[in-house]
Amino acid sequence: MRGRTTLGATVVVAVALAIGAVSFYGILSGSIHSATERSAEQRLDELAERLDQPGGRGPDGAGGLGGLAGLDDEIVQIIADDGSVRAASEEARDALSSTVLPVTDDAITMTIDDEPMLVLSDDLDDDRTLVLAVSVENDAETLSTVAVLLTVAVPLLLLLVAVTTWLVTGRALRPVSRIREEVDGITAERLHHRVAVPDSADEIAALASTMNGMLDRLDASATAQRRFVSDASHELRSPLAVIRQHAELAQAHPSTTSIGELAEVVSDEGLRLQGIVESLLLLARLDEGAGSVHEPVDLDDIALGEVRRLRSSGMEVDGSGIRAARVEGDPRLLGQLLRNLADNAARHAQGCVAIAVAPADGYVFVTVEDDGAGVPVDERERVFERFVRLDEARSRDAGGSGLGLAIVRGIAAASGGTVAVDDSRWGGARFVVTLPLAR
Template sequence: MRGRTTLGATVVVAVALLIGAFSFYGVLSASIHGARERAAEQRLEELVQRFEGPGRPGPELLDDDIVQLIGRDGTVRRASEEAQELLGSGSLPVHDDPRSFVIDGERMVVVSDDLDDGESLVLAVPMEDDAETLATVATLLAVAVPALLVLVAATTWLVTGRALRPVSRIRTEVDGITAERLDRRVPVPDTGDEIASLATTMNGMLDRLDAAATAQRRFVSDASHELRSPLATIRQHAELAQSHPEVTSIRELADVVSEEGLRLQGIVESLLLLARLDEGVAGAAEPVDLDDISLTEVRRLRAAGLDVDGSGIGAARVSGDPRLLAQLVRNLADNAARHARGRLAIGVTTVQQHVFLTVEDDGSGVPAAERERIFERFVRLDEARSRDAGGSGLGLAIARSIATAAHGTVTVDDSRWGGARFVVTLPSAD
């Protein structure tokens, strides 16, 4: 990984440096040639002003310039000493714009201008200094670019090695984390950078996975225990009926099997419902009158001989699956009925964009430290009484899962009589 990172960075830098070097050389070459052409044109203007008019001096009086005076017929009328030595009887090319030519093996800029009498003054300026400058620049670039590439590669190798060292430690630790070792955590470097944030995020993920695995193991263990209890009861009565038929009648055995079978059925159905809710299968959402569902529960509890106050139920509509919402209200109502000493109350109110369902009783209440734990699966605060009353410890877990699927919440606090008050908050559909 480190080698690939270094190679990739080096290739990118190499391409950038080569493009930059060629671009710089091209711009510098064009700038130098342009400056040489402008200098040649300026020198030609000075010579034209000097040689125009009667009695003008001849180019042969110039020592350092390569100058020719070309007649209308294209022949060389007069030339400087440098031009005669370089060209002999030959003439410089005449063009309106500056041009570069190789003359006697040397590149020169040739400029010309017309005089008043129709003759042309032609000046050639050697570009030897320009070529030496460009050659020097090319040499420097040829040395500097590879040296800079080596420096960049070495720096990248060291920097990436230092930066990826925590990643290697994290990868090594993650390789050793299995389903049986979810308690392990990756080391968090003290750099405070993105890698430290990555390690912190991974540890958070591992915390959630560990908690989920622990909850799953506890759930499987509790579910096995809950399912084993009615099965053991049925088996014990069946064995007793086999061994001592005079003690246990067929009717008693049938009653036990029927009762425990219903209990098994309830547990299995609750587990299946929780599984569907965990998978996000919450049924089709439609407008539901929560007040109608609540009034149905009030009538059911009153028919069972309980004192239920339903005066706090007002019109309210929510969005969700009617069957699941009915299950939610029934679970809370049954829970209150099991723990109430004699009085219950169910209320439904709408405040702005939310609907509040309250179910309260006059029982012993829920201790503050246990108000979150009671929504976990198979949790009972009073094991013996809840089991005798037929509770499986799944009702409140199902209620919270249904509320969550409907984008709501379930909380518990103290009722007006000192018992427990469950408050369900759901978005209003009106």
């Protein structure tokens, strides 16, 4: 990883340096060329002004050498309208002989006597043209020197960047490699181990804290899963053990055990076993995202149905708090939610249960309360865990399988709501489910 990081950074820097070097050379070349051209134009204007002064046309008045006297190191020609050379500096005669410099509106570059020259021209007042050639050899040498320096400096700078990146990334990624090695050594049997968090308070420390948070969640999930498997196996083993015990008793003492008694035990335990399996399957579907069905559901109708069911069994049920309320969800799951709460209240009530449905502020509050022993404050969160039964309800006949309230919480969460428990008006337990109203 360190090598790939260094290579990637080096490539990026190399591209940036190459673009920068080329841009710098282009800008410098243009700047030097412009400065030389401006200097040549200024010199051309000075010569033209000099030739227009009295005596600048020479003794013959026809543009002779009078105006070009003393120009030994400059190449200057005066071109007549017919293209002939009327006058030239000594340097021009030596370098050009009879060659005529080109007359152009824009400055051009040409080679004269194996030396690069910038040629400019300017019209005089009497149909003559003044042509000046200025050497640009120094400019070329300057640009050549800059090109050599850039050719040497860019690779050296790139090498420096590569070495620096290698050292810096190695130091920066060393804690990441340590974290990776520590996490790689954490297996399912060592989920209690955690990554050491450095004191740097930077991104590496944040990464270590995030990894520890993930390990905490994995550890909690694994612990809950092991507890769930243990409790599930125990709950499933109990009815099977009862059936086997009665069957062995009937087999050993057929005269003392009636077929009807054995059939009743097998039927009761079979129904209990079926309920546990169905509850486990429903919880598994909720864990996988069941409850994705969203259709209008009248909670008041479901609640009134539970009131009638409990009253038919002889239970005193108060349904006066049921108001019309509609939510969006799976009607089968919401019916299971109300059924589980109603059965839980009936199982722990002394003789009175109340069911209410109250819409308010965009939500509907479903309340199921009883006059039983209630739920202690320190148990009000744990009571929704799977296979949890309070001490008062540990017996099989009273306590059920311990999955009903876990299913209630799962269905409420799948429907976008919550569930909580507190004290009822009679001192028992009051379960409140909060669901969003249908739009």
